[in-house]
Amino acid sequence: MAVEIRAIEALLQENRSFSPSAEFASTAILNDPAIYDVAAKDPVAFWAEAARELHWFKPWDKALEWKAPDAQWFAGGKINACYNCVDRHISTPRRNKAAIIWEGENGETRTLTYWDLYREVRRFASVLTEHFGIKKGDRVCIYMPMVPELAIAMLACARIGAIHSVVFGGFSAESLQDRINDSECRLVITADGGYRRGTVIPLKRNVDEALVNCPSVEGVVVVRRLGHGLTDETFTRMHEMRDHWWHRVAEDVSGKSECEEMDSEDMLYVLYTSGSTGKPKGIVHTTGGYLAGCYATTKWVFDLKDDDVYWCTADCGWVTGHSYTVYGPLANGATIVMYEGAPDFPDKDRFWSICEKYGVTIFYTAPTAIRAFMKWGPEYAQKHDLSSLRLLGSVGEPINPEAWMWYQQYIGEGRCPVVDTWWQTETGHIMISPLPGITPTKPGSATRPLPGILVDVLDEKGNSVPLGGGGYLVMTHPWPGMTRGLYGDPQRFKDVYWSKYPGIYFTGDGAKRDEDGYFWLLGRVDDVMNVAGHRISTMEVESALVDHPAVAEAAVIGKHHDLKGQAISAFVTLKGSRAGNSEMADDLKEHVVKKIGAICRPDDIIFTAELPKTRSGKIMRRLLRDIAEGRALGDTTTLADPGVVQSLRERYEEEG
Numbered sequence: 021m022a023v024e025i026r027a028i029e030a031l032l033q034e035n036r037s038f039s040p041s042a043e044f045a046s047t048a049i050l051n052d053p054a055i056y057d058v059a060a061k062d063p064v065a066f067w068a069e070a071a072r073e074l075h076w077f078k079p080w081d082k083a084l085e086w087k088a089p090d091a092q093w094f095a096g097g098k099i100n101a102c103y104n105c106v107d108r109h110i111s112t113p114r115r116n117k118a119a120i121i122w123e124g125e126n127g128e129t130r131t132l133t134y135w136d137l138y139r140e141v142r143r144f145a146s147v148l149t150e151h152f153g154i155k156k157g158d159r160v161c162i163y164m165p166m167v168p169e170l171a172i173a174m175l176a177c178a179r180i181g182a183i184h185s186v187v188f189g190g191f192s193a194e195s196l197q198d199r200i201n202d203s204e205c206r207l208v209i210t211a212d213g214g215y216r217r218g219t220v221i222p223l224k225r226n227v228d229e230a231l232v233n234c235p236s237v238e239g240v241v242v243v244r245r246l247g248h249g250l251t252d253e254t255f256t257r258m259h260e261m262r263d264h265w266w267h268r269v270a271e272d273v274s275g276k277s278e279c280e281e282m283d284s285e286d287m288l289y290v291l292y293t294s295g296s297t298g299k300p301k302g303i304v305h306t307t308g309g310y311l312a313g314c315y316a317t318t319k320w321v322f323d324l325k326d327d328d329v330y331w332c333t334a335d336c337g338w339v340t341g342h343s344y345t346v347y348g349p350l351a352n353g354a355t356i357v358m359y360e361g362a363p364d365f366p367d368k369d370r371f372w373s374i375c376e377k378y379g380v381t382i383f384y385t386a387p388t389a390i391r392a393f394m395k396w397g398p399e400y401a402q403k404h405d406l407s408s409l410r411l412l413g414s415v416g417e418p419i420n421p422e423a424w425m426w427y428q429q430y431i432g433e434g435r436c437p438v439v440d441t442w443w444q445t446e447t448g449h450i451m452i453s454p455l456p457g458i459t460p461t462k463p464g465s466a467t468r469p470l471p472g473i474l475v476d477v478l479d480e481k482g483n484s485v486p487l488g489g490g491g492y493l494v495m496t497h498p499w500p501g502m503t504r505g506l507y508g509d510p511q512r513f514k515d516v517y518w519s520k521y522p523g524i525y526f527t528g529d530g531a532k533r534d535e536d537g538y539f540w541l542l543g544r545v546d547d548v549m550n551v552a553g554h555r556i557s558t559m560e561v562e563s564a565l566v567d568h569p570a571v572a573e574a575a576v577i578g579k580h581h582d583l584k585g586q587a588i589s590a591f592v593t594l595k596g597s598r599a600g601n602s603e604m605a606d607d608l609k610e611h612v613v614k615k616i617g618a619i620c621r622p623d624d625i626i627f628t629a630e631l632p633k634t635r636s637g638k639i640m641r642r643l644l645r646d647i648a649e650g651r652a653l654g655d656t657t658t659l660a661d662p663g664v665v666q667s668l669r670e671r672y673e674e675e676g
């Protein structure tokens with residue numbers, strides 16, 4: 021193994037770029053580099069051509085109406101996302117093709133053909149309208165494990181024009197409550213529980229806890245995921261009138277729901293994500309542009325063809341699951357794999373066993389997972405026949421060149437192109453990524469913007485930084501999947517994304533362009549952390565900490581972590597003259613988990629009598645990051661009391 025690792029180091033040192041193989045390029049959906057120029061000449065016409073491949077009940081009047089920051093794509097067009105993902109395939113030979121191949125963590129499997137999916141979605145859409153009276157524009161919260169019913173529920177909402185708000189099953193009852201209330205959901209769809217690393221996630225119990233204070237919710241639908249023994253008493257107490265088993269209500273409806281003809285700009289969903297304040301933002305996506313963007317980028321970036329078996333490992337609670345598990349692939353009529361559980365259950369080869377079993381051809385995951393595979397060692401992948409794989413993708417955080425090379429060598433066996441895809445919940449779909457049949461790749465770089473996407477790197481004053489330099493990553497032209505705003509908060513939308521540079525979308529990321537114009541993403545430039553590919557705001561964790569009765573003040577930072585990218589470090593001042601100890605630290609960690617969810621559990625808590633602040637009282641997180649990452653301290657001249665950082669550093673080194 022040592023020899024193989026050296027081989028990767030050698031490859032890295034060669035600073036190589038990888039051109040698409042002639043074999044891959046010859047059959048790729050896109051293989052003519054002229055597409056970049058064609059798109060650059062008229063990006064709007066370029067996207068309009070892509071959108072024409074979808075089914076429109078009525079064509080649009082104008083492809084783009086743009087008055088920054090308000091975009092309308094394909095206005096006047098009538099379309100339905102569910103129709104495009106499901107109905108239109110059943111009058112084609114895809115009718116009997118597998119749409120969803122599902123595997124539960126405990127090994128159960130289910131396969132739904134497009135026809136099955138059509139029937140299930142139609143039936144559940146009837147449940148929504150006939151049983152619960154859900155109408156176009158109503159919000160429906162979905163809080164579920166990765167089971168087919170999650171995709172079915174999303175599609176059923178889209179079918180009738182209801183707006184779904186999927187909340188990741190790892191969020192706590194309190195986070196769920198905030199999200200339900202922010203968009204005033206009428207209905208919650210959940211399951212009695214889900215499986216993760218062999219234990220049960222008590223989703224329904226969390227829903228019960230959340231609903232104590234959710235006045236807008238009229239009903240709850242519960243999928244029976246657990247066995248009967250576990251269901252009724254332990255995890256699920258059904259509230260009469262309010263709660264309904266999915267399988268029971270589905271028996272009592274016509275199952276004949278038809279697709280609502282939606283305006284292209286009607287809302288499809290809201291999805292909450294962390295911003296640089298404590299309050300999560302409800303990112304709004306509308307229908308026509310979003311679907312066109314997801315459809316086209318899935319086809320181009322993953323070179324998706326009819327005989328592929330496509331697996332994106334993201335949970336549907338995140339945007340990747342929305343765009344690249346559900347909407348993009350299903351709009352292409354693809355076969356998707358959906359897996360419920362953890363990558364190391366029952367053993368560390370679970371993903372590779374799934375790839376082998378179903379003959380996965382396209383595999384899309386996050387760098388944090390790749391780094392875990394690296395740490396576990398290549399033998400887990402080598403136990404399996406991975407020869408069906410033909411393309412690998414990465415998303416969610418910067419991928420370090422070593423992880424990129426490892427992925428390419430050990431999972432792709434040197435044969436598969438690797439696409440590192442940069443995008444955000446707000447962008448809706450992939451923005452910067454190689455086209456696998458065209459773009460040479462460099463390990464660690466997301467390469468170039470996709471055709472039709474206009475990106476720049478600006479300095480503080482708004483000047484474009486010449487090649488070779490770094491700055492702030494921005495989008496200089498609208499794109500179809502762009503968020504249309506923050507739910508119920510147009511001012512915050514303008515402030516966060518459109519005020520740094522008027523008329524230009526500010527991503528919140530730093531980036532550098534090399535001499536070839538290739539983009540190297542440098543992570544967030546705001547107070548947002550990226551922990552194992554999950555976006556978490558420092559303020560959100562700080563508010564959870566100061567909510568604890570013993571805490572006076574807290575400052576949270578993301579510090580470098582080999583596997584997770586970043587880990588959460590919290591510096592905490594207790595009330596009175598209390599000194600912290602390890603029990604208190606554990607108590608605070610649990611408090612954060614209860615308030616937000618397990619993904620936000622701090623890795624370490626450092627108690628301090630004081631936090632480093634400027635004379636105007638602003639906490640200097642930059643210095644805390646220097647301390648946590650063991651760097652020389654940056655400029656300390658603006659500190660009110662420079663002694664604070666010195667003693668903090670000593671404490672940190674002692675405890676660390």
Ligand code: PRX
Nearest residue numbers: 415416417418440441442443444445541555
């Ligand atoms: O910092 C960037 C990072 O993830 C952020 C977006 O997070 P979220 O909205 O949760 O969406 C994640 C999935 C699209 C970005 O602002 N990010 C995402 N992809 C990459 C990335 N950073 C570097 N390279 C990427 N490929």
